[in-house]
Amino acid sequence: MSTELAAATGARQGDEPTGPGPVRSRSTWRDRLGRWDVKYSPYLYVAPFFVIFGIVGLFPLLYTAWVSLFDWDLIDDNPSFIGLENYAALFGDAQFWKTLVNTFSIFLLSSVPQVIMAVLLAALLNTRLRAPTGWRVGILMPYVASLVALGIIFANLFGPNYGLVNGILETVGLDRVDWQADRFASHVAIAIMVNWRWTGYNALIVLAAMQAIPKELHEAAVVDGAGPVRRFFSVTLPLLRPTLIFVVVTSTIGGLQIFTEPKLFDAMPGSNNGGSTNQFQTITLYMYQSAFEREDLGYASAVAWVLFLIIILVALVNFFLTRRIATTGEDRR
Amino acid sequence: MRHRRRHVLALTSILSAATLLAAACGGSGGPESSDGRIELTIGTFGEFGYEGLYAEYERLHPNITITPHKTGQGGPYHEALFTKLGAGSGLDDVMAVEEGHLSDVLAKSSRFHDLADLGPADVKPDRWLDWKYQAGLDKQGKLVGYGTDIGPLAMCYRKDLFQQAGLPTDPQEVKSLFESWDSYFEAGDRFVRESGGTAWFDSAAQLFNAMQNQLQTGFFDRSDTLVVESNPAIKQNWDKVTAAVERGQSAGLVAFSNEWNSGFKSSAFATKTCPSWMLGVIEEQAGPEHAGQWAVTDAFPGGGGNWGGSYLTVPTQSEHPEEAAALAAWLTAPEQQIKAFKAKGVFPSQVQALESPELLAATNDYFGGVKDGELFATQARKVGHAQYKGPGDGKIQENAVAPALQAVEQGASPDEGWRQFVDASAQIAR
Structure with missing residues (x-):
């Protein structure tokens, strides 16, 4: 105006x-x-x-x-230009590859179950329930809780000696799991933390998309004799495609940048190591360690850029995968 | 970063130009506010026991106003300290530095004032225990920090667990167990056998760091070359500690973790290396149900040692360096440190303060009424020398030793752990 x-x-x-x-x-x-x-x-x-x-x-x-093109100390008056040396060092750095594998492992263990559970939860919430708003707010509660509080509580639950999870495992008659020392177990514990926080949030987004699906399509499917399972796979899922792409891309971006959960999961307070042998150190945690603990800003910047490129690559792959998975025969858009 | 620094530079040059102008006009020594009062800022972390002292200093020096900046945790405090040191601005006039970060500060000693020159002339080296004073000097002998408090090491142990395992329980009788590291680990074997597998100590890193600090040189020699592999004493200590781990003496609880806290409540280990400030930690974590079961004795394997304690420094960024040094000198005088001891229990590093009747009369009820002031004063005098710590020494203890020993406690072999330790320390020293 x-x-x-x-x-x-x-x-x-x-x-x-x-x-x-x-x-x-x-x-x-x-x-x-x-x-x-x-x-x-x-x-x-x-x-x-x-x-x-x-x-x-x-x-x-x-x-x-x-x-990232400099040898740049945190307290450095004259950083020296070294070209692509930081990147060359990075690709020969065993710790970098280890953190890369950790990151992907935690990402897959969190994002895949998370999206599947979110769609299933949304389908349940979309049925006729008493007090629907109550249920919907309920599944969003973990998202509202502070991430740091969550991290501290989960690190406690998964404590190898006095944690509740191991206590329950023992009562049931199973063996204790060393959630800190075992590489895969630590990834599972961290993924559970991530899923606890994000599943409800994604479920609500999927639910909103589900409710936008015209009733007529379902009715037509019913008339054609499709059961609820068939309707879910042939009507609901294909129409959720744009939303699923959004959910998958955002959880890729988030999942590859997991930082707080592994940092707080470490038994050593304030540690950036991600476990005694970096068994659950993620790339972002390694980047933080390089910058503020080893005070090597140039190297940390190189890590940041490689991570950026990896995220773009994975997001693209996911985009095409999701398109394929959620496509029926005809392309609607 | 670079851009921001340039702006900061521009800003500071404008400020200093203004300062010069003001000084030229007013003829005074430094920038002062309109009413002629000088504002001094001081940065501390945790508890220094200084709260009551600031007001007293302001009363004694009407032209000074003190603004304290207190951070809860040491970790973030020191991270901010080094960031601001790099940025060239933002530090307080007086900055406290913890012993573990001192080596990194000494490596940047050009950014701090020499307190021997700047401070009041009546502050002499003999104010402090010699090792405390020596540790505050950089390689060229520049006094970077005035000592505040210390953490002399003694041994804490569980009387009830000792009794069950048939070990002596009297503070005088247990001393023989804590005479050397060999006798300590031998007693550990006996305890583990008799107690049916209860651990002897909380975690390997706690012992290794104490042993390391007793060596003549740290992880670096005086020319700042990493000596982890070339100094056989380091490997010998490593072998002793990891062997004890393999014989089941360690509870494998990382210090200050949640599990470690729970370990005190569930009686997971029988002894603890105990700097003076650890008594409070044990009381808090073990809780009233274990009152009277913990005891402390004035013995420590291999002589003595120190863990913790701080220094007050004056960064060159300060706009009132002389006033700041005077404040730091006053705060670290024996009279004031005794007041801080009474307020928050911080253990003084000043020779006179260690002889004061108030300190010697102090007792601790949780530890069976032991005269802990006298006990730790004795232990403080057993610390032989100040070990030279090269840049990165503290980081190696924290980020190379501790994780590698944790890996051994989690099942890695001592050799694998040693390799990890050597690689990680080389990377930190790079």
């Missing part, structure tokens, strides 16, 4: 020096401003986001790439 007003006043000021000209010229000036207004002011309205994103998002991103 204010831009239109400014444009109008601008027009009046603009034609003052020319003096009383012919009426036609005044209207074209105005017309032109009106056209500019329609054409450009939307860009002006969205500009604040992009300006701020440029300052706090894009600039650090590019600056990190710049830093």
Whole structure:
């Protein structure tokens, strides 16, 4: 609105020096401003986001790439340019590959069950329930709880000696599991932490998409003799495709950047090691360790950029996979 | 980073130009607020027991206002300290530094004032225990920090568990068990056998670090070369500790973890290396149900040792370095440290304070009414020398030794653990 007003006043000021000209010229000036207004002011309205994103998002991103070309100590007055040496060192770094495997293992153990459970939960919530809002708020509760509190509680539950989980396992007659020392067990414990927090959130997004599916389609399927399972796979799932793509891509981005959970899971308070032999150190945790514990900012920046590229790659792979999985014969969009 | 630094630089140069101008006009020594009062800031973490002292200092020096900045945990405090040291601004006029981070501060000693020059002339080295004073010097002999408190090591043990296993329980009689590390681990074997498998100590890293600190040199020699592999004493200590782990003496509980806390309640181990401040930790974690079962004796395997304690430094960033040094000197005087001891139990490092009747009369009810002030004063004098610690020494203890020993406790072989320790320390030293 204010831009239109400014444009109008601008027009009046603009034609003052020319003096009383012919009426036609005044209207074209105005017309032109009106056209500019329609054409450009939307860009002006969205500009604040992009300006701020440029300052706090894009600039650090590019600056990190710049830093990664230096041997840059945290307290360093004259960092020296070393080209791609940080990247070369990174690809020969056994700890990096170990953290990469850890990250993917934790990501798969969390994201896959998470999305499947979210869809199933959403399907359950979509049936006729008493007090539906209560149930929906209920499954969102873990998401509302503080991540740090969650991490501390779960690290306690999975304590190898005095943890509740091992206590239960023993009562049931199973063997204790060393959730800290065993690599796979620690990944499972961390994945459970992630799933606990995010499943409900994703379920609500899927639920919203489910409710947007026209009833007629289900009714038509019923008339055609499809049972509830068949309807779920042939009607619901294909129509959820755009939402599933969104859920899978966001959980990929989140899943590959898991940081707080493994940091708090470590028995050693404040440790960035991710276990005694880095058995559950993720890439982000390694990046943090490189930057603020080993004070090697250049190397940490290289880790950050490699992680960025990996996330883009995996998100693309997921995008195409999800498209294939959730496609029926015909493409609707 | 670089951009921000340039702005900071520009800003500070403007500030210092303004300062110069103000100094030229007013003819005073430094920038002062309009009413002529100087504001000093001081950064501490945890408990230093200084709260009551600030007001007293302000009363004694009407032109000084003190603004304390207190951080709860040492970890984030020191992380911020090094970040601000790098940024070139943001530090307080007086900054406390913990002993474990001191080696990293000494490595950057050019960013701190020499308190021997800057501080009041009447502050002499003999104010402190010699080893405490020596540890505050950098390689060139520059005094970077005034000592505040210390954590002399003694041995804590469970009387009831000792009795059940047929070991002596009297503080005088148990001393023979804690004479050397060999006698300590021998007693451990006996205890584990008699008690049916209860652990002797909480975790291997707690012992190894104490043993390491008793060596003549740390992980680095004085030319800052890593000596982990070339100093046979380090490997010998490693072998002793890991052998004890393999014989079931360790409870494998990482210090200060939740499981470690639970370990005190469930009587998971019988002895604990005990700096003065550990008595409070044990009382809190073991709880009233174990009152009177823990005891402490003035003996420590291999002589003595120290764990913890801090220094007060004045960074070159400070705009009132002389006033800041005067404040630090006053706070670390014996009279003030005794007040801090009474307020929060921080154990003084000053020779006079260690002889004060108030300290010697202190007792601890949880540990059976033991005269703990006198006991730890005795232990403090047993610490022989200040070990030279190269840059990264503290990090090696924390991020190379501790995880590698934890890996051994979790089932890795001592050789695998040693390799991990050597590799990790080489990476930190890089």
